[in-house]
Amino acid sequence: MEKKEHYGLSTAVSMIVGISIGSGIFFKSDDILKATGGSVWLGVLVFIIGAFCVIFGSITLSQLASRSTKEGGIISYYEEFVSSRLASAFGWFQMLVYFPTITAVVSWVSGIYTISLLNFPSTLELQTLLGFLYLSFFFLMNYLSYKLGGAFQNLTTIVKMIPLIGVALIGLFWTQGAPMLPKDVVAVESSIVGWGFLAALAPIAFSFDGWIVSTSITQEVKNHRKTMPLALTIGPLIVLSVYLAFFLGMIAIVGTEYILSAGDQAISQVGYSIFGASGEKILLIFVLIAILGVVNGISLGYIRLPQTLASKHMLPFSGKIAQMNDKKGLSPYSALLAYLITVFWLVIHFLTQKYNILAGGDISEIAIVFSYVAYVILYLKVIGLKKTGHIKSAFLGTTAPILGIFGSIIILLGGLTANPVYSPLFLLFSGTICLLGYFYGVRTNVGR
Incomplete structure (x- = not known):
């Protein structure tokens, strides 16, 4: 059945803004300042670079979304325009690395802000325990x-x-x-970082991540071939404006030194500076609810991903995983598998933080960087569609994808700069997961 085009430009823009503005800006501002050595203007610059990476990437993928006949978002673009086996490869990466690492990290951050709100002793163990309880609750709620x-x-x-x-x-x-x-916080002063400011692009990519989901409604948008590229330009610009305003607002209220030194706790001081002790609690409640919304949103989508892959026979035991509970409209095995994978990554995240393996970063940032690298395959496909005459516009078929590729390279350099030792290893690990998914597709003769 053909979908009706019932969404206008305003709906498309609001969806992009609603998905992209998540939790990252609340706990990545200090990471961005640290990477820029406390330079506010370098921080503004990397926000702008990150936004334009998203804009050109999203405009490029909208060309595939507008021509797609299948549901399933970006996995369906690989399946329809590139190869079903590459769709299996990217699907494995999303299921085993991308979604669970983001869910684990954001759940952990929820624990950090809960501790701040309740004035509990801030230990990594308690943060992780609370994160585990939060993700368990939201996985269960979204299944039920x-x-x-x-x-x-x-x-x-x-x-x-x-x-x-x-x-x-x-x-x-x-x-x-x-x-x-x-008194218990050690002062961190500004410093000159040179090209090290590129490391800020990893947390920036985290803050902007989520825009890719918006392409899933393209076929339901009125005059989508013109509307979606416009929405995918306006949306990230709005997100950029909100992020920059909040970033500069925080700096104006508490200063760069406080943010550099206090880290994620700086948001508490912002509330205290504005409204006193009660303001600190009120702001923390708002922030915590916002971050829990991200945990809820990711888990809501993630519990369906194994089911989607299983329906395409891209997983072992696909028949079992694809079995749906008619009352829930969801596979219990899919939900359970997603939950267990997320718990596994929460344990890995705990270990990386405890032993400072990622030098202040986290596992989700590198997974997001790898996603941008993987998008290059789709950007190249759009260039191919322009060469074959399927896309007429030189901007949409050539300029935007080339700039999207350039943006992916910049984000990759940022990830490598942030952690030159472990980032390549984690990127290699993500690539290995993709290879396993690809060869599973070859072995089971998934598509072409």
Whole structure:
């Protein structure tokens, strides 16, 4: 059955903004400042670079989305325009690395802000335990009731805009000096980092991540071949504006030294500086709800991914995993598999943080970097469609994908700069997962 085109430009833009603005900006601002040596203007520059990487990448993929006849988002683009076996490869990466690492990290961050809110002792063990409880709750809730998961997602989309816009507006008129550092916090001063500022692109990519999901509604958008490229330009620009305003607002209120030194705890001081002790708690509640919304949203989508791959016979035991519970409209085996993989990565994340293996970064950033590298295959396909005459516009078929490829290279360099020792190893690991998915597709004769 052909889908009706019932979404307009405003809906498409709001979906992109709602998906892209997530939790990253709340706990990645300090990482961005550290990578830029405390330089505010270098921080602004990498925000702009990250935004344009997203814009040209999203415009390019909209050309595939507008021509796709299958559902399933980016995996379906690989399946329809490149190769079913490459779709299997990328599907394995998304299922085994991309989604679970992001879910694990954001769940852990939820634990960090819960501890700040309740004034519990801040230990990695307690942060991880709370993260485990949160992800367990949301996986279970989204399996038992998609309505509850959807309602919570709608609520948090509105809630997370309140602190972002509020801090931005207050920062414009802030005249007080920066607060004193707590006694137990060691001061970190600004420094010259040279080309090391490229490391900020890894947390920037995390903050902007999520835009790819918006391409899944392309065929339901009115006049989508013109509307979606426009929406995929306007949307990231709005996200960029909100992020920059919040970033500069935080700096105006507490200063760069406080953010560099206090890290993720700086957001608590922002609330305290504005409204006192009660303001600190109120802001933390807003931030926590926003971050939990991300955990909910990712788990809502992730529990369906193994089921999608199994329906295409891209996984071992596909027959079992694809079995759906008619009442839930979801496979219990798919949900359980996604949950167990996420718990595994939460343990890995705990170990990397405990022994500082990723030098202040986390496992999800590198997985996102690998995703941008994988998109290059699709960007090249769009260039191929231009050469064969399927795409008429030189901008859409040549300029945008070339700039998208350039953006992926920049983000890759940023990931390697952030951690030159372990990033290549993790990228190699992600590539190995893709190879396993590809060869599984070859062995089972999945598609062409």
